Amino acid sequence: MIKREIKRVLAKRLEELNYELDRDDIDVEEPSNEEFGDFASNIALELGSEGDLPPRELANSIANGIESELFSRITVAGPGFVNFHLKKDFLLKGLSQLVGSSDPLGQSSVNEKETIQIEFVSSNPTGPLTVGHCRQAVLGDVLAALYRALGYEVETEYYFNDEGRQMDILARTLWARYRQALGKEVEFPEDGYKGDYLVDIGEDIASEHGDTYSSWDDETADFFKRVGLEEMMARIKEDLDLLGVQFDSWFRESKLHEEGKVEEVLSALDERDGTYKEDGALWLKAEEEGAPKDVVLVKSNGDPTYLLPDIAYHLNKLDRGYDRALVLLGADHQRHVDNMKAALRVLGFPGDFYQVLINQFVSLSNEGEVKRMSTRAGEFVTLKSLVEDLGKDVVRYFMAARKPESHLEFDYELAKKESMDNPVYYLQYAHTRIASIFEKSEYAALEGDFPLEGVDLTELGEDEEIELIKKLDKFPEIVEIAAADYGPHHLVSYGENLASIFHQFYNKYKVLTDDEGISRARLALCKGVQLVLKELLKLLGVSAPKKM
C-alpha cells in the first residue's frame, strides 16, 4: 500500500522536525487534479494552524527534507499541501508483490487477533424471510467475510425466540390451518399469522396425522408448537441457503431461561440499582443512562419483556469471551438499542463491546406501486421468490450495493427485466474477459502463481495501466474501510470503478501483441486485476465465472 508507505515517510520526517505523531493521524489523499501529484498530504495545514510555523513554511521543510527513492519529486502547493509524485518503480513494486504472492490482501496492515461475533437476521420463526431480512442476511454475511479476510476470528449467530406469546399464536394458527385442511369449521385466531405458508404445513400435518388433534388442549398445543417451530426454522435455513448464507451458530432464547440467566441478569441490574417497581411492573432506569425513557423489564403479570432476555443474551456473549459483539438491526429497533445500551452501561460492560449496525428498510417497488411488508397481514415478497427470480449473485450484489443506513429501493420488475444490464455482470464480465485472454496466451496451461521471472513490468506505462496499478494497490485499504465502517457497499463502489478502468484499458490496448515483452507485462497486470476482482466477488459472495 503506497499510502501507508507515504505515511511512514512523513511520520519519520515529522519526527526529525520534532513533531510526535502517530502514523494514523497523518492524512494522505489522492488529489483529483493530477497536477498535484499522485498523492497529497494536508499535514502541514493541520499542524500549522496550531504550531509555530506557518503551514507553507512547514510544508517546505517537510518536502525538502525527505530523501527517498520512491518519489520523482515532492512539491508544495496552495496553502501548504505537500504533493508527492511517484516514481514508476514504486508502483511496479506493488504490482509485482500482488501478482507474485497471488494474495490481494497481503499488504493489509490489519492483522488482528480480536474476536468478533456478528448477530444478524435473528427473525423469529413465525413467518418466512422477506426482502428486509434478505438485506440484513447479505450485509451480515459480507461483514463476516470482511473481518475473516482481515484475520479476525469471527462467529456468526442467529438468535431466535422459541417460546412465549408469538409461539403460542403460531401454534394456534397452525392448528386452525390443520383443522381447515381437514375440512373442519374452525375459528381463525384473532392475532393469527395470515400467510399461506402455514396452510401448507397444516395440510401436511392433516395428511400425516388425520384427525388426531381434534381439540385444543395441552398436548395439542405442545405438538403444534414443536412442529411449527421445527418447520419454520427449517424453512428459514433453506431460504438462507439459497442466498448462500450459513450461520456458525444458532441460539434459542429458551436456553437463557433454562439456565437461569434471565434471573441472574435481573438481580445484577438490581444490585447495581438499575431498577425500580412501579404499577406492578419492574422498570429499568434507562433514562439515567441516556435512553429517552425508562422501560419495563418485567410486566405486571410477571412475564419479561423481550428486552430482559436480550440483556441476558448479551451477558452471555460477554461471558463467551468475544472482544466485540456486532448486532445488525432494522431501523424499527432504534429504541431497543437505546435501551440495551442503557442496560449494558448499568452492568458495566466495556464501552465498545456492544456494536450496532442499524440498517434502513428495503422498499420494493413493483410497476410504480410500493409494496408494504407486513408478516402479520401476510403480504410480503419473500427472500425465496426474490432469489429464485433473480439469482443469488444479483440479489446479493444489489443488497450489498447501498450504504446500510440508506433506504434501499429495489425495483423488482426492473431488476428482473434488465438483469443483463446489472452492474454485477459488469464486474463478472471483466473477470471473464481476463480469463479468456489467458486461455489464448502462452500461460493457458498456467496453474497457481503467475511466474514473474522474465517479465519486465517497466513495459507498463500507459495512463490506463498506471491507473490500474494504483487502483489495485488500494484494494487492501478498501477492505479495511468496508470492515471498519460496517459498509460492504465500499466494495461495490470500488469494484465498479476497477472494472471500469479495466474495460477502458482493454478497449484501448491489446494485451496479446507481437511484442512478447509488452504482452507479458500486460498479462501480469491482467492477472493482478483478476486476483483482486476474484477476491472482491468472493467477499461479496458473488460468483466469479470464467465464462458467461
Place this chain on the structure above:
RNA sequence: GCGCCCGUAGCUCAGUGGAUGAGAGCGACGGAUUGCGGAUCCGUAGGUCGGGGGUUCGAAUCCUCCCGGGCGCACCA
C-alpha cells in the same frame, strides 16, 4: 411534539471522522467492431450537493435552525 436515519444529475445512488476544478450507473441523444468476448468503449446533454445561518485558510462533508421523507416513541417482538 421528541429521538434515530435519509435528502447529491430526469431515476437509483457513490463521495472513509474536512482539503486544491462536484462523480458513477440507468435513462436521453450521437458515435466506435472484417482485431484478446460489443454483457464493452468514446462523446453530448443534465446538479445554487433540500433551504438559511455559523465555524474555518477551505464545507456535499462539521455545528445550528427550518423544510421534506422513512422509522420509532407499548407492561409487542
